[in-house]
Amino acid sequence: MANTIKLKRGNAAAWTAADPTLAAGEFGFETDTGKFKAGDGSTAWSSLSYFEVAAPEAWSFQGENYGYSVAGTGAQTDIQEFSFASDGNATDVGDVPSYVYRAAGHSSSENGYTSGGSPSTNAANRITKFPFASGGTATAGGNLATSVQLYYHAGHSSSENGYTSGGTDSPTISMISKFPFSTDANAADVGDLLVDIFGAAGHSSPEYGYTTGGIDPVSAVNTIQKFPFAADGDSTDVGDLTVSKYYGAGLNSDTAGYYVKGAPFLSVIEKFSFASDENASNIGNLVFGAASTAGSSSTSSGYTAGGYIPGPVTQTTAIDKFSFSTDSDAASVGTLVEAARNNSGCQY
Secondary structure, eight states, X not given: OOOOOOOEEEOHHHHHHHOOBOOTTOEEEETTTXXXXXXXXXXBGGGSOOBOOOOOOOOOSSBSSEEEEEEETTTEEEEEEEESSSOOOOXXXXXXXXXXXXXXXXXXXXXXXXXXXXXXXXXXXXXXXXXXXXXEEOEEXXXXXXXXXXXXXXXXXXXXXXXXXXXXXXXXXXXXXXXXXXXXXXXXXXXXXXXXXXXXXXXXXXXXXXXXXXXXXXXXXXXXXXXXXXXXXXXXXXXXXXXXXXXXXEEXXXXXXXXXXXXXXXXEEEEEXXXXXXXXXXXXXXXXXXXXXXXXXXXXXXXXXXXXXXXXXXXXXXXXXXXXXXXXXXEEEEEEEEEESSXXXXXX
């Protein structure tokens, strides 16, 4: 016969009225509140604290430690890491299995991911990941959910899954796909954007993925569209950028999305709210205009690393940042180990 263990119990009013001193390690349970206290042998009930289970920390897309620039045009395989805690240059902390560019970047709480990309000699639509804690060579996992080699697509991250939207300039697609962070598995087709689109930027709020700008594929567009993480489904039109843009980076705080460094080499920073469906507004300027840069988001600032710039030098090593708390211009805060463009961004 099983033993039954019972604790001293009574409703909150009865405990307060009696105000006993529980023995060290002795428990008292309130039947009407579900709370309990443990005695220390000397403190009266009324002066003891309740035992409460701490709520798990809410997941955040933003990182607290480092931003990353992964691979890029020019046969690059580098995973470059730079600190959010102090302004400074990046360090090389690992490599992807083979060089890739125009891939999407994703971030879980433990790993950075790239999905798809060019060139066609790479494994078709590969998803790779690298551990934030130790760096090293990224490993190949599953594949994206299309037979078309996917590049120029937007990347998004929820607490459990990585997402892609749109991509590829020939042919262009509208597919929204997702893959799990918990296992190395293939992605699944879970919805569609409003139209076929490539070169758009991706953003991630706690509840939605946002896809901004891009080419549809005839001309550039300024649409802001979103799709839910909680249930598979299509996107909806929720606002507009100030002008049509493509090849930009999508950054975000926990309350707003930011579009930066898109073609045709515009230097403005655009911001739109996650709380309400509305148009974006210009809130500051970048150090210089660029496109095809890697974007990373800390809890307080947005970062861009590398990018395509006009002129005889076609790519840059610059790491720039701007504040999420004040609508202001960006500043240069460091450099990459190696110049990059069409690189992917992650954060930890």
